Amino acid sequence: MNIELYIERIEEYETGTMSAAERAAFESELVTNAELRQALALFQQTNDVIEQGIENSLRSQLQTWNEEEATATPMTVTTPVGGRVVQMRSTWVRLAVAASVALLIGWFGVRWAHSQYSDEALFAAQYEKPADSSFRSGGAADRPLQPGLDAWMAGDLNKATLFFGDISPDDDHYAEAEYYLGHVALQQQQYDLAIAAFGLSAQQGPTRFKEKAEWNRVLTYLAAGRTKDADFLLFLGQLANRTGHSYQEQAQDLQGKLGSVWR
């Protein structure tokens, strides 16, 4: 049997697209034509095969919708008796939540790391305000800067600034006065004054304040956020490379942190 002889007419008959007259003629022929009957039977059997394909496709489509739904909104099914709760969350939702948490942790981690390497944080970690007790050794005659120190400790920064600023370069305590002036100015956020004061202190020769003044000058640039200044880089580089300097290690450490990826 050659199905191609009949298939178009059979399709029209099966899909109801024949006219009434054509349909009547077709059905008359079915009575007399065994081959046509066989062809029609075969055609009808293919319907089940195609329906199976449709069923497979719909099942696949429903599964896809189910997965989409599970990803979009997890459905909770509760039972009135017993109170069992079934979470219909997919693995993808769990993974997405885990990824979000990881991202949040990562984001806060990066923020935290950035905060640890900021100018303010580095300054706070390095800066040491001279202790009150260090001003009070010896007798009154040995402590000519005491009025300025007392004003500073009392919080009268302007009075302290005026006092230390009035100390003459010829005075034996000039390097010391400039050193304290630098700290007071730093506290007042008068960074240029502080840098100049620490610089003058450091230039006075090998006193016990020289290295401290050099280090605090560097820290003043840091407090001022002027870490790109050429002078800052120069002073920091000098300290980091000066073997035996009391602050060499701190200077090298600061150099490393300033070059960190977290900044």
Added chain:
Amino acid sequence: MQTSQWTDDQFLAAINSGGQNRQAALRAIYNDNELKRKVIQFVRNRQGNAEDGQDMFHEGIIVLDRNIREGRFRGEAPLKGYLYSICRFLWMNQVRKQAHTTQGAETVLANEPDEYTPEITMIAQERKDLLNSLLGQLGERCQRILELWKLSYSMEEIAASLGFSSADMARKAKYRCHVSLVELVQQNPEMQKVLKY
């Protein structure tokens, strides 16, 4: 459009008209979470779990779709109730098959208030395997063409969906695929016996 916005007549008309209308109607039925929960609840109360319930809801939609397209359901009963009955019937049939003795399941089924009696084409696994075997021999592209044709997609839509240059080319391809399928059935007498059922 949510299920609640569709009338039963609209569902029937959309599924019968095929194409994208059928797709939209089936999606709306699928999105009926209230009915889905009810089916899952039924299955959970009768030896199943939520996943089984979800599967039954899917299988119920598959049967509903075919029953509507083949005129076995014409809206004599509310569509949601009809679908729920299908799902219940499918699950109890599965429980019955799995049980060593059928007594328990039949008792449960008999005690269920059956508002509607769905006509369900129960396809035996062996028959299903044969159908899928034929589909495999036919090839994926031919399968898809014949499915879309059966679901009343126009030749223009089939051409666009499967990348034919024109509706006429899609029509010729559909013809060749249909002839191939008839020949496959013809060449397999065993399959003919099974398909006659």
